[in-house]
Amino acid sequence: MVSEERDSEIMARLQKGVIEFDEDLVREASHEALEEGVDAYHAIMDGLAAGMDVVGELFSSKEYFVPEVLMCADALNVGSDILRPHVVRGEKSRVVGEVVIGTVEGDVHDIGKNLVKMMFEIAGFTVHDLGRDVPLDQFVEEQTRTDSDIVCLSAMMTTTMLGMKTAIEKLKAKNPDVKIMIGGAPVSAEIAAKWGADGYAPDAPNALQEALNMIKGLRELESQG
Amino acid sequence: MVSGRLNSRERVLGLFQGQEIDPIPVFSGMGNVTVHGLEEHGWRFPEIHLDGYKMATAAASTPRLFGFDCAVVPFDMGVEAEALGCEVNYYAHHTDILYPTISGKLADKVEDLNVRVPEDLGGAGRVPVVTEAIRLLKEDLGDEVAIGAWVLGPFTLGGQIVDLDDLLKMSFKKPDLVNSVLEDLDRVLVALAGIYKEAGADYLTVREMGATGDVISPRLFGSLIRPHLERVLASIESPKILHICGDTNAIVEQMAQCGADAISVDQKNELAASRAKIGPDAIILGNLDPYGVLVEGRPEDVERSVREIIASGADAIWPGCDIWPTVPAENMEMLMTAARKFGGGR
Known part of the structure; x- marks a missing residue:
């Protein structure tokens, strides 16, 4: 288990990578998350998806436009491809709908x-x-x-x-x-x-x-x- | 002040010559065919895109039935892409109104795109259908009604011939690559506009809806889109209009500087504010909500909207997009009545 501090650091890096459409950063942070035993579903939701929430806000406030959002989505997908296979089938990851x-x-x-x-x-x-x-x-x-x-x-x-x-x-x-x-x-x-x-x-x-x-x-x- | 004795054509062309027209014209640079025009001939929507006579007749029905000041062809966004080799779906057997779409693009990736301009552009795809329609319209009502034609803007055409997702990303990541594609498309569009003008179009509209403020930033509009619009518009004979739909509030000044004789915006534009930004002399056309008001509204909503648009400083009433064919006849009638009644100069 990682410390709370380290965990938030990794989440912040995943978010940043998505927000700044930095695929390399997302890739790196995703591997870090797995190597250090961070729950993959947590990394997806509180890292990648949380980053996409900020992207949504940037889009609403007209700081980002469609090309930027598409690049953020690409970065998100890089992380998702790495993390998704490691999601533990269990309560947290049950199909929500x-x-x-x-x-x-x-x-x-x-x-x-x-x-x-x-x-x-x-x-x-x-x-x-x-x-x-x-x-x-x-x-x-x-x-x-x-x-x-x-x-x-x-x-x-x-x-x-x-x-x-x-x-x-x-x-x-x-x-x-x-x-x-x-x-x-x-x-x-x-x-x-x-x-x-x-x-x-x-x-x-x-x-x-x-x-x-x-x-x-x-x-x-x-x-x- | 030129007063009410003018016919539709004089009203529209007078506007572009800088005259003050009273009452202001009601026309469009985009399609305005209605089901009322189609019903007279028992034609279904898909038929009118493929036959010059039907296209002309359908376009002529709106000025004939309602006194609209123009007739415009074509009706769909596939003509240019088809001429470049894309495949078009006309929804030929459909009874609903569906506009043709591009079902086969030239490439998925911008980097794989190889735009070959046909040697005989005038004979490519449905270009001959459109030019025949323009010629017929010119013959039949060219003295009374203004005949309009339109082409897509280069960026919007780009989105028709290659996967839009990739075009948008490459616009950010590899603008030089996108630039070189747009340069090819600029030439195609200038040539096509020339063909339409030669066939008899009185005015030409460039529709760059793909570069709207809902999609790309004002900065990218300035660095990537605008230079091409400038180039295309500089090579098209007047009168020429630049139309962009969607949220154009942040780019309206740039639109006014692209070299068109007039700009057209839709209902998402705050027209009075735009008028203040671009000054009293620039011609601005707009911005009637073609669905929310013209189709879904009651006649009194149409009247109120027309009065607001006039008060906001429009030089002519234009629907913000193609008139949706199922528009109620009473709303079309009110559109014309209200504009004639309240459109006394500005």
Whole structure:
């Protein structure tokens, strides 16, 4: 076991590596973490993912833009590839939920979707990625097949976001309990509410937070029922 | 002051000649086909991208039905990429309205990209379809209505022909590599704009939506995007407009310095603030919310929005993007009525 001080040092290095898209630093700190016996899941969540939270803040405050975020994601993936195989299957790493994700038909832009997917995987969700330009019925089929808790729909253009409205209707008709999150450049919180989505994600870290809240809501509902 | 006797074409061209037009024009540099125009002919959306006659007829229906001051072609973002060899999905059998997308890019990585400019650009892909549509529009209503055409900006075209993820990262990591690709695309776009102008387009819009403030920093816009927009715009005959959608508040001054005769922004732009930044003489077109207001709003919302846009200092009402085809007819009618009623100079 490492000392508390050393542990926070390693977390800080992982975070810094992600925030400053320094893949070498992330690689180095990830190996250090493993060599010194730091729990891999802890390193992923409190190191890499915590760094991505800061990236989300930098994106919201317009210090970072999409290219920077993509480079941060690459750095995160370097660390994740090293740490993930060492995650001990146990309480901490249990599957927190299942998610169906995809970009709606007519839209071939999948950057936002891929970032959100990455955040879900990092947090231990099982992700069913339908890819891009996905026919609306496929979301319904995949949700039914996998009994996923959440469906995430993404659209990058005004001309394609309308498909999400139809998809929400279809999904809710088939399974009223499924939680639906929508996101993408032209989408706003108002549109999400108006179309009956349960969540709206302006960016990837927020999508994860929103998803965790929705899952929590679902679990509470189940335990009451 | 030039007053209400002007027809649509005179209104639009007068604006670019620096006249004060009363009431201000209502037009666009982007697509404005509506389902109301399509229904008259029983055409489905995918058909109108592939046939010059259908494209022209669909484009002409909006000025004809609603008195819109222009007709614009093409409708989709795939024309340039297709001419360079990309594969396009038209969603041919779809009954919903889906815009064509690029289903096969030239390369995944920027470093593997080899842009070959076709020797006969005018004959490549659907360029002949678009030029035929422009010629037909010019013949049919060229005296009364302004005929517009548009091309993508070089960076946005880059995102069509190569994986966008890699283009964005390379813009940061290897700007020289991206620069050399954009230089090739600059030449393609200038040539294409020339072909459209020669076919009879009265004005040309460059749509650089991929370089919006939601995606890249104002700094990167200045160092990487702007020099190419300057180069492209310098080689296009006037009138020429630069349109960027999304959050353009931090780049609107740079947009105004790219050499276009006018700039166009969407509803995310704080128009009054932009007017203050770029001064009273620069022509700014905008910024009607094409979905939230024009499709989802009631006629009174459209009227309020038009009045706000005029009060914010727009020189003409432009939707912030393509008019979404399912726009209710009463909203289109109110758009025109409100602009004619309240658009008395600025």
